[in-house]
Amino acid sequence: MSKRYRSWNVDQPQLLPPSVQELVPEGHLSHFVRDLVRDSLDLSEIVGEYREGRGYPPYHPVMMTALLLYSYCQGIRSSRAIARACEQRVDFMAVTAMQYPDFRTIWLFRDRHQAALEGLFVQVLALCEQAGLVKLGHVALDGTKVHANASKHKAMSYGRMKQREQEYAAQVAAWFEQAAATDEAEDEAHGAERRGDEMPEWVKSKQARLEKLREAKAALEAEAAQEHAAKMEAAESADDGDAPGGDAVSGASGGVQAPEEPPAPNDKAQRNFTDPESRIMKTHDGFEQAYNGQAIVDADSQVIVAYGLTNAANDKQQLIPMIERLFRNTGRLPKEFSADSGYCSQANLQYLEESGIRGYVATGRQKHGSASATGSRESESYTAAMSRRLKQGGHRSRYRLRKQTVEPVFGQIKAARGLRQFLTRGLEKVRAEWGLECTAHNLLKLAAVW
Numbered sequence: 001m002s003k004r005y006r007s008w009n010v011d012q013p014q015l016l017p018p019s020v021q022e023l024v025p026e027g028h029l030s031h032f033v034r035d036l037v038r039d040s041l042d043l044s045e046i047v048g049e050y051r052e053g054r055g056y057p058p059y060h061p062v063m064m065t066a067l068l069l070y071s072y073c074q075g076i077r078s079s080r081a082i083a084r085a086c087e088q089r090v091d092f093m094a095v096t097a098m099q100y101p102d103f104r105t106i107w108l109f110r111d112r113h114q115a116a117l118e119g120l121f122v123q124v125l126a127l128c129e130q131a132g133l134v135k136l137g138h139v140a141l142d143g144t145k146v147h148a149n150a151s152k153h154k155a156m157s158y159g160r161m162k163q164r165e166q167e168y169a170a171q172v173a174a175w176f177e178q179a180a181a182t183d184e185a186e187d188e189a190h191g192a193e194r195r196g197d198e199m200p201e202w203v204k205s206k207q208a209r210l211e212k213l214r215e216a217k218a219a220l221e222a223e224a225a226q227e228h229a230a231k232m233e234a235a236e237s238a239d240d241g242d243a244p245g246g247d248a249v250s251g252a253s254g255g256v257q258a259p260e261e262p263p264a265p266n267d268k269a270q271r272n273f274t275d276p277e278s279r280i281m282k283t284h285d286g287f288e289q290a291y292n293g294q295a296i297v298d299a300d301s302q303v304i305v306a307y308g309l310t311n312a313a314n315d316k317q318q319l320i321p322m323i324e325r326l327f328r329n330t331g332r333l334p335k336e337f338s339a340d341s342g343y344c345s346q347a348n349l350q351y352l353e354e355s356g357i358r359g360y361v362a363t364g365r366q367k368h369g370s371a372s373a374t375g376s377r378e379s380e381s382y383t384a385a386m387s388r389r390l391k392q393g394g395h396r397s398r399y400r401l402r403k404q405t406v407e408p409v410f411g412q413i414k415a416a417r418g419l420r421q422f423l424t425r426g427l428e429k430v431r432a433e434w435g436l437e438c439t440a441h442n443l444l445k446l447a448a449v450w
Contacts, residue, residue: 020097023090030070030091032447037066041123045116059101064109068117070095072440075417077433079107114428118435121307122329124442128303129330131449138299138336138398140405141322141343143315144414145290147421148278148430152289155280159267161217168210175206216271224269225262275425281313291422293434294318296326299405303445305330307438309431315342320351333357338402349382360399363387413437 024030037043046061070092071082083103085092101109110117128134156164272278272289281290292315294308306326308318319339327333334357341362352359363383390397413419419437422430 020094023094028091028094029073029444029447030094032450033070033073033443034066034095036127036443036446036450037069038062040127041065041120043116045119046113049113059099059105059109061109061113063096063099064101064106065113065117065120066095067092067101067106068110068436069120069440069443072417072436073444075419077419077423079103079110082106111429114432118432121435121439121442124439124446125303125305125329128301128442128446131446133301133303133445133449134298134305134330135300136298136305136330136332136334138338138401138405139296139305139326139334140299140402141294141296141319141337141339142402142406142410143292143294143318143342144410145281145283145288145313146293146414146419146434148272148275148289148291149422149425150272150274150278150289152272152280152287154274155270155272155289156213156216157267158217158220158265158269158271161213161220162267165210165213165217168206168213172207172210212273216273216276219276220265220269220271221262224265228262277311277427277430278425279311279313291427291430291434292318294322295406295409295438296322297406297409299401301445302405302409303442304409304438307435309427309434311427316345316348319343319345319348323351323355323357336360336398338399338405340402344383344386346382349386353382358398359386360390360393360397360402361386362390362399409441413441 021031043062043065046065050058050061067082067086071077071085074085076082076085080103082092083101083106086096086100125134270280275289278289278291280287281292283290292310292313294310294315295304296306297303298305306322306329308322308325310318312318323333323337333355336358337352338360339362341364344361344363349359349361352361363386390399393399417437417440422433424430424433
C-alpha cells in the first residue's frame with residue numbers, strides 16, 4: 001500500500017485571495033506594530049504634511065510609519081532591503097496590506113519626516129508607562145560607540161593636509177605646464193582646430209582632490225579661529241570685570257592689547273572627508289570613525305527612557321543632559337541612578353545630589369587627597385563621598401545593577417538586531433536613526449507584555 005500525502009498543487013488558483021490577517025499567525029509582531037501605529041500613535045505631524053490633492057495618491061503615511069518601525073524591529077534598516085522584504089516576506093505584507101513601495105519612496109519618506117519619526121519615541125515610551133514598564137526605581141546610563149558611515153582612512157590630520165596641499169599643488173602645476181606644452185606641440189603638429197588640446201583626464205581627479213583637501217583644511221582653520229575667539233572674549237570679559245568702566249582698547253599707556261591672530265589648528269586635528277561630523281573614537285576593535293550613542297535604561301524592564309547621540313568620545317558631558325531629557329520624557333526623576341566611571345566628575349555627582357537622586361557612579365582609582373582643602377566633613381568632595389558609598393556597599397551595592405540593566409540593551413541593538421554601522425551621515429540624521437533604533441527596542445519590550 002503506497003503512502004498518501006497532502007495535496008500540493010502550486011498551479012491551483014484560489015477562489016478568493018487570502019486576507020491580510022491570514023498571512024501570518026494571530027498575535028504576530030507585525031499585527032501588533034501595525035495596529036499600535038494605526039490606533040495608538042498620534043501621527044498628525046506626519047499626515048499634516050500631505051495637503052495637495054492633485055497628482056497620483058502617495059502611499060498612506062500611517063502605513064509607511066508602521067513599515068519603518070516594524071523594519072527596525074526586525075533589524076532591517078536599508079531602504080532597498082525593506083522594499084525587498086515587502087515583496088518577499090508575508091509578515092511585511094501583513095503590515096503594508098500587500099502594497100510594495102520602492103526603495104526611493106521609503107528613503108524619501110524617512111528623510112522627509114525625520115524629526116517627526118524621532119518624536120515617536122516619547123509616544124511609545126508613554127505607552128510603556130501605561131503598561132507598567134517604566135518604574136524609574138533604578139536607571140542606568142551608558143554610551144556605546146557605533147561605526148559611522150565613513151572610513152577612518154578617509155580622515156586626514158591638519159599637518160598632513162599642509163604637506164599634501166603642497167605636493168598636490170606642485171603636481172597640478174607641473175601637469176598644467178606639461179599639458180600646455182603638449183597642446184603647443186599638438187597645435188604645431190595637427191593644427192589649432194583639431195582635437196588633442198583638452199586637459200588630460202588624469203589631471204581632473206588630482207585637481208578635485210586638491211580642492212576637497214583645501215575645503216577640509218579651511219574648515220579646521222575656521223574651528224581653530226572660533227575657539228581662539230571664544231578664549232579672547234572670555235579674557236576680555238575677565239579684564240572688564242577687573243577694571244569696570246575702562247576703555248575697551250587702550251593706547252600706548254598700557255591697556256588691553258589688540259586681538260592676536262587666531263592660531264593655526266593643531267597638526268593632529270583631523271577631519272573626515274566622507275562624514276566630517278563623525279569622529280575617531282576608541283572601541284573594542286581599536287580606533288574607528290564613529291558616533292557615541294547614549295541611553296538611560298529602566299532596570300525593571302530594560303526599557304529605554306531617554307536617548308541621545310554625540311560625536312564626542314568622552315561621556316562626562318552627557319550625564320546632566322541625559323537626565324534632563326529623561327525628565328522631559330517622563331515628567332519625573334528616578335530614585336536611583338548608576339553609571340560607569342566615564343561619567344564621574346564633581347559637577348555630575350553634585351547635580352545628582354542636588355536633584356535628590358541617589359547615585360551610584362564608579363569613581364575609578366581615588367587619588368590621594370581628593371577631599372577639599374578645608375578638610376571639613378561637609379565640604380568633602382562628592383567624588384570621595386561616592387567612592388566611600390560604593391565601598392561600603394561592597395558586592396551588594398546597587399551599582400551592580402548597572403551592567404545587567406544597560407549592557408544587555410546595547411547587546412540586543414547591536415548584536416541581535418545588527419546595528420554595527422549607521423546608514424546616514426551627519427550628526428542630525430544619525431541622531432534620528434539612533435532614535436528609531438531606541439523606539440523599535442521599546443516597541444519590542446511593549447509587545448512582550450501587551
